[in-house]
Amino acid sequence: MVCAFLALLLLTTSFRQDTSAYAPAAELLQRMREANDRIADLRCTFTMEIKKEGRAIPLQRTVFRYRSHPEIIHLTFMSPYEGRIVCYRQGSSGGQMRVRPDGFWHFLTATLDPTGDRAMEDAIDPVTMQGFPNIVAAAQRLLDTARTTGRYSVTIDSGRRSSISGGTIRMQFRASASEEFIMEVDASTFLPFLVSRRCGSSSAVYRYENIETNPGMSDAEFDV
Numbered sequence: 001m002v003c004a005f006l007a008l009l010l011l012t013t014s015f016r017q018d019t020s021a022y023a024p025a026a027e028l029l030q031r032m033r034e035a036n037d038r039i040a041d042l043r044c045t046f047t048m049e050i051k052k053e054g055r056a057i058p059l060q061r062t063v064f065r066y067r068s069h070p071e072i073i074h075l076t077f078m079s080p081y082e083g084r085i086v087c088y089r090q091g092s093s094g095g096q097m098r099v100r101p102d103g104f105w106h107f108l109t110a111t112l113d114p115t116g117d118r119a120m121e122d123a124i125d126p127v128t129m130q131g132f133p134n135i136v137a138a139a140q141r142l143l144d145t146a147r148t149t150g151r152y153s154v155t156i157d158s159g160r161r162s163s164i165s166g167g168t169i170r171m172q173f174r175a176s177a178s179e180e181f182i183m184e185v186d187a188s189t190f191l192p193f194l195v196s197r198r199c200g201s202s203s204a205v206y207r208y209e210n211i212e213t214n215p216g217m218s219d220a221e222f223d224v
Contacts, residue, residue, distance in 0.1 A: 024156045025143050028171060028185065029136055035190040036133045042066040043221075044211040046075065050124060054201040057122045064208065065221055066131055073131050074222050077102065087224045088114060088127050097127055098224045109224055124202045135183070135192055142173040142181055151175055158187065168193075189213075 046064035050057040058080055065074040071090035077083065084102040096111040097119065112119045114126040128134060146152040152173040167187045174180040178201075184194040191213070195206045 022143060022147055022154060024158075025154050025171060028156060028169060028190075029140055029143065031190045032136045032185065032192070033133070036068075036136065038213075039066075039132070040068055040214050041217050042132070042211065042213050043215050043217060045209040046130070047207045047209070048123075049205040049207075050122065051201070051203045052122065052124055060122075064130065065217060067217070067222065068133075071131055071133075072222050073127055075127065075130075085224050086127055087222065089222075100224050124199070124204050125197070130206070132191060135195055139171065139173070139181065139183060146173065 042065070044064050046062045048057075048060040048062075050060070060080065061078045063076040063078065065076075066072065067074075070092075071088075073088045075086045077085070081102040083100075083106055085100040086097055087099075088097040093111055095113075097114050099110050099112055100106060101108060101110070114128050119126065129138065142152055143154065146154050152175050155170075155172045155174075157170040157172075158167075169185045169187050171183045171185065172180060173182075178198060180196075180198050182194075182196040183192050185192050189211075191208075191211060193208045193211065195204075197204050
């Protein structure tokens with residue numbers, strides 16, 4: 001009976017220590033949620049460096065526009081596919097995203113399932129993942145998995161310095177050399193400026209640069 005009690009006590013203590021180890025990650029994600037709550041709209045330069053199943057996709061550079069209510073994720077491509085527009089509006093078009101092609105067919109628009117084969121041909125994450133609240137939600141799911149299963153190691157490096165005033169915070173979830181999620185966050189705004197993900201032979205590096213928060217964009221800037 002005493003042995004059973006001691007075993008239970010050790011298990012409980014171990015669980016508490018394990019839970020407290022995730023406190024810095026949980027605190028960072030909470031600060032990021034609070035930062036997102038203060039954003040009505042956002043504009044930045046967004047680049048995607050993707051490798052899908054070992055195949056390198058040309059670097060994609062876009063103007064990224066975001067509105068929080070209702071959620072709108074709007075990409076205007078600069079290179080390649082100059083002039084292509086992709087827009088997802090929450091609660092609109094039956095969950096489809098609208099696309100205006102580049103080139104000869106630029107006067108047409110089409111609707112695509114964000115998670116369908118055509119939309120995901122050169123992607124490993126759907127467009128809908130790119131809203132900042134969705135990035136935080138993805139990291140929260142990984143943290144919850146780490147807590148309950150121990151599948152991921154979680155590390156926070158808050159001592160990193162960069163050209164960003166106040167430095168950066170780096171959060172990493174790692175299951176193996178071929179499965180990890182990294183997020184680099186501006187320590188003064190608590191907004192991510194880099195998200196990196198690796199899963200097997202596929203990987204992606206997303207960069208958010210020249211971020212403008214609450215610029216008061218007109219509806220016209222979200223047109224397709």
